[in-house]
Amino acid sequence: MLSPLLVTKLHLPSPRLPLVQRQRLWDKLNQGLSSKLILISAAAGFGKTTLLSEWVHQAQVPVSWLSLDNQDNDIQRFWRYIVAALRENVRDIGAATLAMLQASEAVTFEAFLIPLINELAQLETALILVLDDYHLIQTAAIHDTVTFFIEHLPAQIHLAIATRVDPPLPLARWRVRNQLTQLQADDLRFTDIEAAIFLQQSIPVSLTESQIATLQTKTEGWIAGLQLAMLSLRDRTNPDLCIASFGGDQPYILDYLVEEVLQSQSSSLQLFLLRTSILGQMTGSLCEVVIKEDTVNGAEILEHLERQNLFLTALDANRTWYRYHHLFAESLRHLLLRREPNCIREYHYRAAQWYQRQGYITEAIQHAISAQTFDYAAGLIEQEIQTTENPRIDAIALGNALKELPVSLTTSRPWLLVAKAWAAFTSSSFPDIVVVFKTLENLLNQGININENSDRFWGLVSALKGMQARQQGDTVTSVTFMEKALQLLPVDNSWLRSLILLNLGVTYFVADNYQSAKGLLREVSYIGRVQGRADPAIAGLYLQAQFLALRGKLESATSLCQQGLELATQRHWLATYAGILVQVALADLLREQNQLATAAQHLNQSIERAIENRQPGLMMGYITLARVQQAQGDLKAAWAAIHAAERCQPWLWPTILPVETCKVRLHLAQGNLDAAIAWVENSNLSIEDELHYNTTEHSPVASELNYLTYARVLLAYGQHKSSASHLQDAWRLQTRLHKFAVFGGRTIRVMETLLLQALVLQAQGNRQESLNYLNQALNIPRQGNYIRLFLDEGKPMAELLQQAVSKNLHSPEVNLLLAEFGTVSGLIEPLTEREIEVLNYLATGMSNQAIADRLFVSLAAVKWHARNIYSKLDVNNRTQAVAKARELGILS
Numbered sequence: 001m002l003s004p005l006l007v008t009k010l011h012l013p014s015p016r017l018p019l020v021q022r023q024r025l026w027d028k029l030n031q032g033l034s035s036k037l038i039l040i041s042a043a044a045g046f047g048k049t050t051l052l053s054e055w056v057h058q059a060q061v062p063v064s065w066l067s068l069d070n071q072d073n074d075i076q077r078f079w080r081y082i083v084a085a086l087r088e089n090v091r092d093i094g095a096a097t098l099a100m101l102q103a104s105e106a107v108t109f110e111a112f113l114i115p116l117i118n119e120l121a122q123l124e125t126a127l128i129l130v131l132d133d134y135h136l137i138q139t140a141a142i143h144d145t146v147t148f149f150i151e152h153l154p155a156q157i158h159l160a161i162a163t164r165v166d167p168p169l170p171l172a173r174w175r176v177r178n179q180l181t182q183l184q185a186d187d188l189r190f191t192d193i194e195a196a197i198f199l200q201q202s203i204p205v206s207l208t209e210s211q212i213a214t215l216q217t218k219t220e221g222w223i224a225g226l227q228l229a230m231l232s233l234r235d236r237t238n239p240d241l242c243i244a245s246f247g248g249d250q251p252y253i254l255d256y257l258v259e260e261v262l263q264s265q266s267s268s269l270q271l272f273l274l275r276t277s278i279l280g281q282m283t284g285s286l287c288e289v290v291i292k293e294d295t296v297n298g299a300e301i302l303e304h305l306e307r308q309n310l311f312l313t314a315l316d317a318n319r320t321w322y323r324y325h326h327l328f329a330e331s332l333r334h335l336l337l338r339r340e341p342n343c344i345r346e347y348h349y350r351a352a353q354w355y356q357r358q359g360y361i362t363e364a365i366q367h368a369i370s371a372q373t374f375d376y377a378a379g380l381i382e383q384e385i386q387t388t389e390n391p392r393i394d395a396i397a398l399g400n401a402l403k404e405l406p407v408s409l410t411t412s413r414p415w416l417l418v419a420k421a422w423a424a425f426t427s428s429s430f431p432d433i434v435v436v437f438k439t440l441e442n443l444l445n446q447g448i449n450i451n452e453n454s455d456r457f458w459g460l461v462s463a464l465k466g467m468q469a470r471q472q473g474d475t476v477t478s479v480t481f482m483e484k485a486l487q488l489l490p491v492d493n494s495w496l497r498s499l500i501l502l503n504l505g506v507t508y509f510v511a512d513n514y515q516s517a518k519g520l521l522r523e524v525s526y527i528g529r530v531q532g533r534a535d536p537a538i539a540g541l542y543l544q545a546q547f548l549a550l551r552g553k554l555e556s557a558t559s560l561c562q563q564g565l566e567l568a569t570q571r572h573w574l575a576t577y578a579g580i581l582v583q584v585a586l587a588d589l590l591r592e593q594n595q596l597a598t599a600a601q602h603l604n605q606s607i608e609r610a611i612e613n614r615q616p617g618l619m620m621g622y623i624t625l626a627r628v629q630q631a632q633g634d635l636k637a638a639w640a641a642i643h644a645a646e647r648c649q650p651w652l653w654p655t656i657l658p659v660e661t662c663k664v665r666l667h668l669a670q671g672n673l674d675a676a677i678a679w680v681e682n683s684n685l686s687i688e689d690e691l692h693y694n695t696t697e698h699s700p701v702a703s704e705l706n707y708l709t710y711a712r713v714l715l716a717y718g719q720h721k722s723s724a725s726h727l728q729d730a731w732r733l734q735t736r737l738h739k740f741a742v743f744g745g746r747t748i749r750v751m752e753t754l755l756l757q758a759l760v761l762q763a764q765g766n767r768q769e770s771l772n773y774l775n776q777a778l779n780i781p782r783q784g785n786y787i788r789l790f791l792d793e794g795k796p797m798a799e800l801l802q803q804a805v806s807k808n809l810h811s812p813e814v815n816l817l818l819a820e821f822g823t824v825s826g827l828i829e830p831l832t833e834r835e836i837e838v839l840n841y842l843a844t845g846m847s848n849q850a851i852a853d854r855l856f857v858s859l860a861a862v863k864w865h866a867r868n869i870y871s872k873l874d875v876n877n878r879t880q881a882v883a884k885a886r887e888l889g890i891l892s
Contacts, residue, residue, distance in 0.1 A: 010085050012065045013053040020198050022051060025187065029055045029160075032181030033126070036153050037174060038160040039167075042185040043311050043325075048162040049132055051188065056128060061158075062089040063128045073139045076101045079112070082129070086120075089127060093119050109145040113152075121154040134163040143168050150174070165308045262335070265310075268293075272301055273310075274339065277332030278347050278370070280363075281315060282322045289354045290347050345371045356380065361392040369404045378405060382415040385422070385460075386453050388494040390533055396614055399423035411439050414450060418457065421464045425471075426577075427616060427649075433468055456496065459488035463500040466507070473695060475511040482507060498527045502536045505543055510654055512693045512744055514547045534571070538564045538578035542585040546655050549589060552747035554784025558593070561586035575613045580606045584621045588656070591628050594787040594820055596833070599628050619648035620656050627662065630669055631788060638666055654694040654703060661709045668716050669794075676713045685710050687733040691740045704749065707737055711756055719763045719796065731760045751777045752789060759796050771807060774800055778810045790817050797821075815889025831872055836890065838865040843882045843891050 029051075032038040040048045056063040064085040072078045079101055083094035096115035100107045120127070137143070147169050150159055161167065174180035190198060262270055276287050284299030291298070302322050305312045311328035315321040324332070336344060352367035361384055368377035381401065384391045393401070402410055402420050410416045417440045424432040440461070450457045466481030482504040489497050501524045508517035525540025527533075541564040545557035561582055568579035583606035590599040603625040610618040622645035629638040645659050652658060657665065660679060667675040685706070695703045711733045718727035734756045741749035758773035790797050798821045804814045819836055831839065834855075841851045852862045870876060873884045885891040 005081060005084050007084075009067045009069070009081065010065060010088055011067075012056065012063060013049060020190070020194050022054065022194065025051055025183065026055050026058065028181065028183060028187070030059070032160075033061070033128075033158055034178075035174075035181045036159065036179045037150050037169075037181070038158065039171070039180060039182045040160070040162045040188070041164070041166050041182065042188050043164055046185055046188040048164075048188065051183075052130055052132065052160060052162055056130065059128065061126045061128050063130060064088050065130045065132070067132045068134060068136050070136050073137060073142065075109070075139065075141050075145065078137070078139075078142050079145070082131075083116070085129065086116075086127075090119075090123065109141070109148060113145060113149055117149065117152050117154070120157050123154075123156060126156045126158070128158045128160055130160045130162070132162045134161045134167055135165040137167075140168070150179075268295075269301070269305075272296065273305075274332050274336040275347055277324065277329050277336055278344065278367075279351060280323060282324075283320055286351065286354050289350050292350065345373075349373055349376075352376065359392060362394070362397045365393065365397075365401050369401060374405055374409055377401065378409055378413060378416060381419055382413070385415055385419045386456060388492065388496075390495050390531060395423045395426035399427055399429075412443065414440060414443060414448060414457065417443065418460050418464070422460070425464060425467050430468075430471055433464070437465070437468070455488050455490075459485045459500070460496060462488060463496075463503060466500075467503055470503075470507045470510055475507055475513075478507045479504065495531060495533060498524065498531060498533060498536045501527065502539055505540065509543050509546065510694050512547075512550075512654070512746065514551070514745065517547060518544065529567070532571070534568065534573040534576040535578045537571075538568055538573065538576075538582050541567075542578075542582045545585055545589070546653065549592070550655065550746045550748050552751075552780065552782035552784075552786075554589065554592065554782070554786060556783065558586065558589045558784065561589060575609045575615070577615045577617060580610045580613075580615050581617045581620065584617065584624055587628070588624045591624065591631065592788045593785050594631070594791065594833070595837070596628050596632050597837075600625065600632075603628060616649060616651045619645045619651050619659070620653065622648065623652075623656055623659060623662050626666070627657070630666060631792070635666065635670060642666065654705070657705055657709075658695075658703075661706050664709050664713065665792075668712060671720075673713075673717055673720060677717065680710055680713055683710075687714075687729050687736070691736060693744060704737070704740065707733065708749075708752065708756075711737060711753075715756065715760055715763065718760070724764075727760055727763055731757065734760065747780060747782060748786060748789065751780050751782070751786070754780075755789065755793065755797070758800060759793060762796060762800055767803065770800060771804060771809060774804055775809050778804075778813060785816075787817065787820050791820055812886075812889035816891070819888075819890040831869065831890070835865050835869050835872075838862060839869055839881065839885055839891065842866065842869075842878045843885070 029038060040052065042048055053065075056065070065088075066081055066085040068078075068081075072081060080098065083098055086093050094116050097112045100112040100115075146167075150169070153159065171180060171182070175182070262273070265273065271293075272287070272291060275291050276282055279286065279290065282298075282302060284297070284302060287298035287302065288296055302312070303319070306314065306319070306322070311325035312322050313325065315323060323329075348367045348371035352364045352371060352373070355361070355364035355367060361380055365377050365380050368374075368380060381393075381398065384393055384398075391398075398419060402416065402423060405416070410420060417436055421433050421436040421440070424430070424436060462481050462485035466478045466485065469475075469481060470478035482500055485500045486497070486504070489500070491497075501520060505517055505521045505524050508514075508520065521540045521544045523540075524536045525538075525544075528535065528537025528540060531537075541560045545560040545564075548554075548560070549557035564578075564582035565586055568574045568576070568582060573579040574583075583602045587599040587602040587606070590596075590602070603621055607618065607621040607625065609615070610621055622641045626638040626641035626645065629635075629641060642659060642662055645662075660683075664676050664679045667673075667679075683706070685702075687710075689702055689707075691704065691707060692702050693704050695706075711730050714726050714730035714733065717723055718725075718730055734753050738750060738753035738757065741753055754773050754777035758770045758777065761767075761770035761773060790801070798818065801814050801818050801821070804810065805818070819831060820833075822831070822833075837855070838851060841854065846854070848862045848866070849859055852859045855862070866878065866881075869881055870878075873881050873888075875881045875884050882891065
């Protein structure tokens with residue numbers, strides 16, 4: 001006697017509300033109607049059933065639905081249910097099949113499937129058959145029947161399977177034949193936008209963008225995780241606190257993962273999952289060491305877990321390294337703490353030893369600390385800081401590790417204190433360095449001896465003192481300490497020697513000592529490339545570029561920064577401190593050349609990487625972005641960037657405007673003279689102050705850049721208030737700054753002071769002398785287009801350049817500058833910034849398509865710009881346009 005069928009298994013689930021419209025996935029499923037099998041495979045809670053039900057409700061194709069369960073592992077029952085599902089749309093189909101399934105004599109599966117397939121082939125309309133929860137089917141014979149069924153399905157019939165585990169079907173064969181459409185966990189994860197919509201519809205309280213982003217990051221787009229977060233938030237009055245503490249130890253998360261995932265695994269697999277949850281990353285041999293079970297084959301189990309979609313993510317193409325989903329790992333660790341609380345330290349210790357043997361010192365130190373084997377961790381740190389090779393731990397990770405060691409340990413071992421000072425300096429934690437040195441001096445005064453590598457120890461101490469002196473503005477003392485450090489160290493290519501050479505180069509840079517720096521920086525860059533160390537290899541290039549840009553060699557400076565960026569890209573150093581700063585440096589040089597869109601693109605990339613990797617230099621990125629946005633006329637965005645810079649760790653080059661000074665430039669651009677004057681008064685600046693190239697500890701605002709800004713404030717006040725005294729003060733200060741820049745050999749600062757003097761004379765009504773100073777500035781030999789130097793002075797400079805044209809002063813160059821201003825003499829309508837950019841590419845002979853690719857725009861957009869250029873220049877083709885542009889001085 002046959003058991004009755006449960007009809008509710010055939011019911012199509014109703015769409016859930018609130019509903020997130022997942023059109024991107026529906027489109028993929030619609031495309032899957034051209035294949036025989038649609039497979040949705042992912043772990044529990046990724047919304048497989050919901051997605052399928054939403055899709056079939058909006059698809060204009062009849063759907064037969066079957067929700068499978070454990071009882072369906074009987075082949076007869078399985079196919080009876082499939083026939084019943086099909087009969088929801090096609091009455092009386094499968095009668096012959098049912099008769100054979102009920103016959104007392106056994107028949108082959110081909111025998112009972114062929115009649116069913118033949119009947120389906122006769123259907124004139126398409127039909128979708130959905131099998132939900134297929135992972136519950138474990139019977140090999142059923143898989144064989146399903147394979148036969150799929151391979152012989154008529155074109156108008158489509159099978160959709162939802163499963164937690166990839167089924168043992170010939171998927172690879174169907175994939176090659178384009179007979180398979182597959183969606184996996186990465187496809188199903190909520191995007192940031194989908195997560196925001198879901199949470200906004202589901203939770204009565206309003207969440208901020210930041211709160212939503214935090215939940216999305218913690219759940220990694222796992223839909224069930226967001227649903228469980230929603231349950232946790234519903235009854236909470238403080239969403240911030242709830243979101244901050246949301247993790248794998250939450251009762252909702254734990255209950256779900258235990259019931260839906262863990263309990264269905266064998267005891268040995270549960271043990272593997274729990275013990276390996278302490279690992280941030282996993283590979284087979286590491287798992288074996290942590291588990292310490294003779295029968296465990298780590299690689300095979302990891303492959304099995306991946307096939308089972310058990311919240312495991314492959315980290316490399318070879319599928320050697322994996323990690324667990326973050327919430328899943330947190331839940332496992334919480335359960336491990338309940339079941340084996342006294343064993344966790346031992347597991348971490350085993351992991352630390354494995355990592356040390358493999359040479360992964362950062363990870364070894366982290367696990368040694370988690371094992372609370374602090375002496376072991378300290379020994380690993382001391383070993384790395386004394387090595388002649390590249391340390392296998394970066395400064396940020398080192399600083400974090402040292403914070404987790406007991407204070408009694410870090411204050412009693414000299415090498416740990418030196419390591420702490422190095423990490424503090426690298427992360428711009430300058431007050432910490434003072435404390436560390438006091439502790440070190442007290443320790444050494446107690447008679448602690450440095451028996452091993454004493455020269456290396458004292459060399460590093462001397463170098464760190466040199467860095468500290470430089471930070472305090474005492475470059476003379478800094479150089480003395482650095483040179484002493486080099487004398488103490490052997491002449492080799494060790495990481496420590498390259499670090500000291502680099503910092504000596506930085507000290508020369510801070511002091512603008514180009515003669516001493518230029519040979520040294522080339523050496524530093526060479527050693528860095530040989531060693532494979534990002535900071536010296538790249539910093540040696542971008543520091544040279546800073547010197548050259550100040551000395552009128554903009555093209556050479558840009559080329560060096562481009563070399564540095566290419567090197568960072570090739571060697572995967574973009575996320576390092578040096579990789580971030582070389583992109584900021586390049587962006588600033590492009591800003592000067594008025595290539596604002598490209599500069600902004602570089603800055604956004606470098607800022608994003610700096611945030612992700614917690615690298616210093618973020619402040620410089622935001623300040624430079626603010627200057628780019630100001631140049632683009634987007635003052636609101638510029639202020640936002642400056643406010644972001646205010647929240648960053650202070651870390652500036654002497655070639656970058658300080659935050660407060662940049663704010664003054666923005667105030668001037670907006671005509672807010674009161675705010676600019678307030679800055680001058682609060683800074684206690686005077687036109688008679690002693691001038692310094694860079695700030696010092698005793699004169700925190702007395703830098704050349706600040707005084708140049710002070711001169712602009714005086715000029716602006718004199719222009720707008722017709723104040724002769726302010727104009728006279730501006731003239732006196734600019735005259736002093738001019739002599740100071742000439743003495744330092746800073747060509748572009750010389751040019752800048754001449755331009756400011758020309759504007760003072762213009763404001764005083766002395767037109768002829770104003771043009772004379774402009775002429776002097778234009779006569780200065782230089783390489784490259786210093787454009788923002790002129791454009792940033794605004795309308796008064798444009799008017800002065802127009803007067804220069806009328807006097808035939810440097811007509812081609814002046815017309816080029818006026819073109820950038822948008823006021824070229826001889827044009828009915830000025831060219832836009834983008835049109836000038838396109839025109840420059842046209843002059844190189846590039847095709848329209850090549851220009852489109854370079855500018856990341858469509859071909860039609862380039863053609864449209866070209867037509868506008870021809871119209872404004874009154875020409876008919878690109879050859880004529882280039883010739884006319886050169887005639888007008890728009891092109892050099």
